Amino acid sequence: MEKAWWHKSTIYQIYPRSFNDSNGDGIGDIPGIIEKLDYLELLGIDIIWLSPVYQSPNDDNGYDISNYYEIMPDFGTLEDMEKLIEEAKKRDIHIMMDLVINHTSDEHAWFEESRKSKDNPYRDYYIWRESGDGPPSDIQSVFSGSAWEWDEQTGEYYFHLFSKKQPDLNLHNPEVREHLYKMMNYWLDKGVSGFRMDVIDLIGKEIDEKVLTDGPRLHEYLQEMNEKVLSHYPTVTVGETPSATPETAKLYTGKGRNELDMVFTFQHMSLDERAGEGKWALKELDFPELKRVLSEWQTSLFQKGWNSLYWNNHDQPRIVSRWGNDQEYRIVSAKMLATVLHMMQGTPFVYQGEEIGMTNSNWDDITQYRDIETINYFHEKKTEGVPEGEIMKSIRTKGRDNARTPFQWNDDTHGGFTEGNPWIEVNSNYKKINAKQAIKDQDSIFHHYQKLIALRKRLDILVYGEYELLLGDHPEIMAYTRKWEDQTLLVVANFYGGNPEFHLPEAADDSHAKMLISNYSDTSERPSDINSLRPYEAIVYLLGK
Structure with missing residues (x-):
């Protein structure tokens, strides 16, 4: 596989509003992030994915952008952003910005022009339709209700797949695409190293055919973007693609496709909801299906693409509360979930607070x-x-x-996040769960993440080794191997609170076994000595000569 500078990297997502407030207004900001760069350097991460900090009226927490070239005053100034890029670079940390080009804010100058008249030069920057009686179609917004909003001024409907204050751009208009490429070049010239691309699988949509994801021109537009922008810089890119399958991921990330470096799959994130009913329709996690889905992505993309690895982000609940145990076994279950993910092939993403085991509110x-x-x-x-x-x-x-409660830095008021009143409540468990305590405790979740991140930098087998699932039907154990040259990495994890039996596969030779990492302090040095696993136990062995 052709090697890239970011293959051994770990990416850390910052949700600026909730990370660290430097001026006491209750809202996290860019100077607050700068204050905490030493913390991120200690953790060992290589790239910060920064959720949107652009000018925005904040209808959808910054994902409604009114000016791509300015910074939201809540977060600071353009000079603060330039300083963040510079200070991060001093610590060998890159910045990946959020790229939101499916839609803008209705307060963006383009949309304000677009709605003035039907023959305005900007009219075709957005999606407008006539309709005699009610909305032009029955397409629903992700945020509830119709995706069509009546505009009195010109007597037509505009399309918004998200909030009505987030009108969708018309990327079939080449002028729109050129404006967006110019904006991307602007930020890359400022020194950012890439983009996380918000709902990028929607940009080729054909509304009149009711094709929203994977439109017929989607990959043409991504290749054009690569040719006109990305290929001119040493970038790293990840596309948010809720519709992606392992097969379509090869189109986005395959060698010679010249599109993106990786995509976010959502398949594993929907396994605790009732099929077809959406995320709010709860059901127990289908654990064998989770193993099957993760494994299919691992094997399908091996040497043909690249995986992103994540449990958490700003749109997902906290993983230790979701699929771990955030009470009695919070520490060991958080470490188990981290181990299972970070030992796979791909680029791991850590969401702020995940590394200290923050929980649901x-x-x-x-x-x-x-x-x-x-x-x-x-x-x-x-x-x-x-x-x-x-x-x-x-x-x-x-x-x-x-995921958006303020980061818990210490046991001071509001978890040390702000000296003012936070924009959203701090989780009440901040006195027990916080970064200061975690750094001090050598057995903490933080130090476990630190070790996992360091192992990826050190071991090629973690980055390039081939994946094979073991015990696919086991109702409690997640086990797999990674193989590279004459070495085998064995990962064994108990996903639940029981004590399932585990025996080393007969074909495995553990005479030269080395235990790399475990979430219990007294784990056996040889996997053949293990007869059963403790609650949420996770162990990684390196087998080989």
Whole structure:
């Protein structure tokens, strides 16, 4: 496989609003991130994925951009952004910006022009349709309700797949694409190293045919973007592609395709929801299916593409609360989940707070929530007569605000996040769970992540080794090998709180076994000595001469 500078990297996502507030206004900001770069350097990460900091009226927490060239005043100034890039570079940390080009804010100058008249030069920058009686189609917004919004001024509907304040751009218009490439070049020239591309599988949509994802011109546009922008810089890119399968991922990331470096799969993230009913329809995790899905991505993309590896981000609940045990076994289960993920092939993503085992917020009152998707869902279901207790259970389990509570730095007021009133409540467990305590404790989740990140830098087998699933049907154990040259990496993890039996496969030779990492302090040095696994136990062995 052709090697890239970012193959041994670990990417850390920062949600700026909730990371660190430097000026006491209750909102995290760019100077606050600069203050914490030494912490990230200590953790060992290589790239920061920065959620949007552009100018925005903040209808969808910055994913509604009104000016791609300016910084939202809540977060600081353009000079602060330039300083962040510079200070990160001093610590060998790259910056990956969020690229949101499926839609803009309705307060973007292009849209303000577009809605003035039907013959305005910017009209075709967005998607407008006539309709005699109600919306032009029954396409629904991701954030509830119709995806069409009536505009009185010109007597037509505009299309918005997300909030009505997020009109979709028309990327079939070559002028729009050229403007976006110019903007990307601007930020790359400033010194950022790449982009995480928000819902990038939507940019080729054909609304009148009701084709939203994977439109017929999607890959043509990505190749054009690569040719005009990405190929001129040493970039790293990841596309958010909820519709992607292992087969379509090869189109995005395959050698010679000249599109993206990797994509975010959503397949594993939907295994605790009822099929076809959306994320709020809860069900128990289908664990054998989780193993099958993760393994299919590992084997399908081997030497043909590249995987992104993640459990958490700003849109997902906290993984230790979701598929771990955030009570009695919070520390060992968080380490287990990290181990299972970081030993796979691909680029691991760590979401802020994951490395200290931050948990879901578990609030009972809808007034405590800030996320537009959550609030819309609550009111929609109340109108439908769904019992409030049932609605709130789904929100506590899957709401995006679980990931957006302020980072817990220490046991001071508001977890050390701010000296003011935070824009959203700090999780009440901040006195017990915080970075200061985690750094001090050598057996903490933080230090486990630090070791996993260091192993990836050191061992080629972790980066390039071939993956094979073991015990695919086992209801509790996740086990797999990675093979590279004359070495084998064996990963064994108990995904649950019981004590399942485990025996080393007969073909495996552990006479030269070396235990690389474990989440228990007294793990056997040889896998053949293990008869059963403890709750959430995870062990990695290097076998070979």
